[in-house]
Amino acid sequence: MSILKDKNILLGITAGIAAYKSASLVRLFIKAGANVKVVMTPASKDFITPLTLSTLSKNPVCSSFVDEEHDGEVWNNHVDLGLWADYFVIAPATANTMAKMANGVCDNILLATYLSAKCPVYFAPAMDLDMYKHESTKTSFEKLTSYGNKMIPAGTGELASGLVGEGRMAEPEDIVGFIEKDVLNQLPLRGKKVLITAGPTYEAIDPVRFIGNHSSGKMGFEIANAAANLGAEVILVTGPTHQKIEHSLVSVKPVVSAEDMYDEVHKHFKSSDIAILSAAVADYRPKTIANQKIKKKDTTFSIELEKTKDILKSLGEIKREQFLVGFALETNNELEHAKGKLKSKNLDLIVLNSLQDKGAGFGVSTNKVTFITSSNDIMEQPLKSKTEVAEDLLQQILKQLHA
Numbered sequence: 001m002s003i004l005k006d007k008n009i010l011l012g013i014t015a016g017i018a019a020y021k022s023a024s025l026v027r028l029f030i031k032a033g034a035n036v037k038v039v040m041t042p043a044s045k046d047f048i049t050p051l052t053l054s055t056l057s058k059n060p061v062c063s064s065f066v067d068e069e070h071d072g073e074v075w076n077n078h079v080d081l082g083l084w085a086d087y088f089v090i091a092p093a094t095a096n097t098m099a100k101m102a103n104g105v106c107d108n109i110l111l112a113t114y115l116s117a118k119c120p121v122y123f124a125p126a127m128d129l130d131m132y133k134h135e136s137t138k139t140s141f142e143k144l145t146s147y148g149n150k151m152i153p154a155g156t157g158e159l160a161s162g163l164v165g166e167g168r169m170a171e172p173e174d175i176v177g178f179i180e181k182d183v184l185n186q187l188p189l190r191g192k193k194v195l196i197t198a199g200p201t202y203e204a205i206d207p208v209r210f211i212g213n214h215s216s217g218k219m220g221f222e223i224a225n226a227a228a229n230l231g232a233e234v235i236l237v238t239g240p241t242h243q244k245i246e247h248s249l250v251s252v253k254p255v256v257s258a259e260d261m262y263d264e265v266h267k268h269f270k271s272s273d274i275a276i277l278s279a280a281v282a283d284y285r286p287k288t289i290a291n292q293k294i295k296k297k298d299t300t301f302s303i304e305l306e307k308t309k310d311i312l313k314s315l316g317e318i319k320r321e322q323f324l325v326g327f328a329l330e331t332n333n334e335l336e337h338a339k340g341k342l343k344s345k346n347l348d349l350i351v352l353n354s355l356q357d358k359g360a361g362f363g364v365s366t367n368k369v370t371f372i373t374s375s376n377d378i379m380e381q382p383l384k385s386k387t388e389v390a391e392d393l394l395q396q397i398l399k400q401l402h403a
């Protein structure tokens with residue numbers, strides 16, 4: 001999944017022959033899961049039609065200050081367009097438009113949108129080789145980058161004039177790749193490895209039976225998704241679950257028993273920066289596993305159980321720089337029990353789930369949690385979706401890491 005999924009991308013098109021590639025660019029952004037709107041300079045319509053772009057982007061295209069479809073009676077709001085955008089990508093960016101952008105000229109809707117946009121702006125120059133080399137063009141590049149805009153450099157090759165040199169707009173695939181990489185590099189967990197456990201564990205009794213629990217794994221999967229959306233490389237060690245995740249930064253390691261989970265977690269912990277253990281690990285398992293299916297005989301039947309290894313505690317004992325987060329599911333004396341676990345397992349943060357709260361716990365899509373930090377800050381949260389709880393948890397971790 002692309003990091004641009006669900007992002008709002010405003011594509012600005014100016015009057016260069018490379019505008020014919022804008023159709024592919026819109027398609028690639030849509031394929032990456034982004035929402036796309038297009039704003040054009042009036043002259044760029046000579047190179048590509050608004051109809052093509054509105055069809056591909058599934059949104060109306062804007063090229064003047066007033067809406068021509070409504071006989072010029074409706075104003076196209078450039079401020080709204082700028083506010084809507086998470087990223088403004090001007091491709092192709094002609095020498096003329098860049099010179100105007102560099103000097104605050106705003107005689108068309110694209111330039112007015114640029115001046116009022118608060119989001120990151122990328123521009124992909126396209127022009128003939130001598131124009132590209134001209135001192136005034138270089139001055140535009142310098143000014144625009146000094147304002148914080150990001151330049152996607154032109155490539156070298158055959159140009160529309162027939163000459164060969166620098167000035168070809170970067171290919172649409174390279175523009176998307178450049179932006180994806182840049183967005184990833186800005187994310188707060190870029191370069192960090194986050195280890196997460198999720199779901200239940202199954203402890204075998206015989207070849208067909210096991211002891212398990214009702215954990216759906218949803219909370220852990222949401223945390224994995226939220227961490228990856230912040231740029232982290234995620235290792236998700238999960239017990240048996242129906243949850244699915246598709247994210248290029250998440251690597252799923254399926255396990256079955258507490259022992260398997262312990263081994264898998266220890267393979268990755270040393271190289272991790274953050275570990276979040278949200279799995280509902282069985283505390284006990286059958287002492288022996290029968291080789292054959294156990295036949296019914298007497299009216300009562302007992303299984304001798306032995307303790308499983310406490311994965312979280314074992315990490316607390318060996319942790320060095322890692323930030324360690326545990327969960328506590330409690331039904332009584334919640335705060336006291338959670339604080340006890342935070343201390344005894346040497347955690348930096350514990351997430352308390354109370355089964356007393358309606359809408360919280362197993363199998364539902366909402367959760368009500370309290371964050372308790374190692375410096376005894378207690379933050380009770382309202383009932384939220386598990387997606388929001390996961391995002392809040394990551395923000396809390398970032399806050400503690402940067403404190």
Ligand code: CTP
Binds near residue numbers: 197258280281310327
């Ligand atoms: N946990 C673990 N390994 C286990 C048991 C629990 O890693 N064998 C982790 C869970 O993933 C959770 C935390 O420990 O992050 C707390 O689990 P919980 O079952 O609430 O606490 P326990 O320590 O098992 O204590 P108790 O069952 O007595 O409440």
